[in-house]
Amino acid sequence: MAAIRGVFSSNFGFIMAAAGSAVGLGNIWGFPTQAASNGGAAFLLMYLVLAFCLAYPAFMAEILIGRYGQANAVSSLQKIANNAWQKKFAITVGLMGLIGASLILSFYSIVAGWMMAHTIEPIAVVVNMPNIAHWLTDFSVSRNLVFTAVFTLFTMFIISKGVENGIEKWSKRLMPFMLLILVLLIIYVLTLDGAKAGVIAYLSPDLSRIFEPNLLLNALGQAFFSLSLGSGVMIIYGSYIAKKENIVSLGAYVTCIDVGIAFLSGLLIIPAMYVAQAQGVEIFNQQGQLLSEDTLVFTVLPHLFTQMGSVGLLCAFAFFALMSVASLTSSISLLEAPVSYVVERFNVSRKRSTIVVSVVIFLISTLIITNFSTLFGLVITISTQYSQPIVAMLCCVFVGWIWHRNSVLNELKQGDITVENSFFWKVWPWYTKLVCPIAITAVFIHKFV
Ligand code: PHE
Numbered sequence: 001m002a003a004i005r006g007v008f009s010s011n012f013g014f015i016m017a018a019a020g021s022a023v024g025l026g027n028i029w030g031f032p033t034q035a036a037s038n039g040g041a042a043f044l045l046m047y048l049v050l051a052f053c054l055a056y057p058a059f060m061a062e063i064l065i066g067r068y069g070q071a072n073a074v075s076s077l078q079k080i081a082n083n084a085w086q087k088k089f090a091i092t093v094g095l096m097g098l099i100g101a102s103l104i105l106s107f108y109s110i111v112a113g114w115m116m117a118h119t120i121e122p123i124a125v126v127v128n129m130p131n132i133a134h135w136l137t138d139f140s141v142s143r144n145l146v147f148t149a150v151f152t153l154f155t156m157f158i159i160s161k162g163v164e165n166g167i168e169k170w171s172k173r174l175m176p177f178m179l180l181i182l183v184l185l186i187i188y189v190l191t192l193d194g195a196k197a198g199v200i201a202y203l204s205p206d207l208s209r210i211f212e213p214n215l216l217l218n219a220l221g222q223a224f225f226s227l228s229l230g231s232g233v234m235i236i237y238g239s240y241i242a243k244k245e246n247i248v249s250l251g252a253y254v255t256c257i258d259v260g261i262a263f264l265s266g267l268l269i270i271p272a273m274y275v276a277q278a279q280g281v282e283i284f285n286q287q288g289q290l291l292s293e294d295t296l297v298f299t300v301l302p303h304l305f306t307q308m309g310s311v312g313l314l315c316a317f318a319f320f321a322l323m324s325v326a327s328l329t330s331s332i333s334l335l336e337a338p339v340s341y342v343v344e345r346f347n348v349s350r351k352r353s354t355i356v357v358s359v360v361i362f363l364i365s366t367l368i369i370t371n372f373s374t375l376f377g378l379v380i381t382i383s384t385q386y387s388q389p390i391v392a393m394l395c396c397v398f399v400g401w402i403w404h405r406n407s408v409l410n411e412l413k414q415g416d417i418t419v420e421n422s423f424f425w426k427v428w429p430w431y432t433k434l435v436c437p438i439a440i441t442a443v444f445i446h447k448f449v
């Protein structure tokens with residue numbers, strides 16, 4: 001091994017890092033958009049149910065694999081395998097996860113770059129540089145390349161510093177900052193005309209919609225993306241948790257934070273949409289469907305900010321800074337998954353591994369940027385709709401069917417000697433063995449037939 005493995009120095013450090021990975025564009029942009037297009041509160045309700053009943057057990061499976069393996073996703077899965085074919089299976093699943101993470105990062109850093117460009121735009125307006133302001137918000141290859149590169153450099157900087165001085169330190173700084181901006185923005189938006197209608201749409205469920213297949217599919221997909229499942233990310237973060245920690249409760253905290261921030265983001269975005277509507281911005285088409293997902297963040301909200309004068313500039317800055325920070329704490333986890341593999345597998349230094357992996361991912365991003373209409377949607381579909389659910393399901397299969405039950409229990413007992421008598425131990429093994437794989441497969445089949 002190239003270096004002594006890193007470890008999170010405290011519970012709080014792990015919670016901030018894992019919640020930082022989980023909370024990202026998926027929460028602040030994806031969740032409110034999905035909620036707005038799928039019946040508001042009905043979606044919220046089913047999202048809560050699915051996040052706790054399906055995504056949390058799968059999430060626990062992944063962090064447990066990592067904590068047991070004390071290594072990157074591929075090696076951790078291999079340690080659970082008992083014979084030659086299972087080891088090959090482990091390598092395949094692990095590598096699929098890491099390739100998936102790299103593909104997610106290749107499109108994620110493009111979108112995060114847009115967020116950074118939009119963060120700077122109000123500053124360009126204030127210092128009276130209209131051409132630059134226009135370039136920052138206009139969709140162009142040059143803008144996309146520059147900001148993807150800048151965002152990649154930020155991510156590389158943090159990852160090159162390692163677990164405690166990079167991931168943990170920056171997550172602990174950035175996450176509370178992000179929460180503060182989010183709360184301040186919510187308070188402000190709720191004071192504006194029209195916000196009340198948005199709060200009502202968001203919080204009063206139309207119960208007739210809760211079992212709509214599409215709503216359930218979208219809610220489950222959203223929960224898996226949001227908890228960063230099926231990408232090797234939670235396996236590697238799990239591997240940095242000290243053995244004495246109680247991972248059942250750590251996992252529960254992270255899930256609650258992730259779900260909580262998604263909920264709060266809905267409380268910001270949906271009322272903001274209605275405020276924009278009250279000011280004459282069109283947000284729904286004639287059939288009552290949301291116009292389109294990217295219009296929400298890049299048209300509706302900026303339009304609203306423009307109408308608010310100089311306070312609007314401040315709000316625009318705060319909102320896009322929020323998005324940029326949330327993306328950064330997710331992208332570091334996405335980069336850590338392949339970087340840790342390269343460090344441990346090829347015995348190279350962390351710095352070198354960070355540079356090599358980032359360059360490869362940046363080249364993929366460049367390919368996407370220069371062939372945007374063909375590749376952008378395709379890479380998102382492959383990585384988030386195929387790779388993530390399949391790998392997450394296979395991790396559950398590993399824990400439920402391949403890993404010996406006693407060994408699973410021993411791993412859990414290290415941080416909580418009483419776990420054997422807990423509700424968690426009565427329910428979770430069955431969930432990972434049967435409920436999660438069947439439910440994920442069912443969702444998957446439903447999607448493609
Ligand atoms: N969970 C992140 C979000 O909500 C995205 C992500 C997916 C991060 C997979 C890591 C791994 O934006």
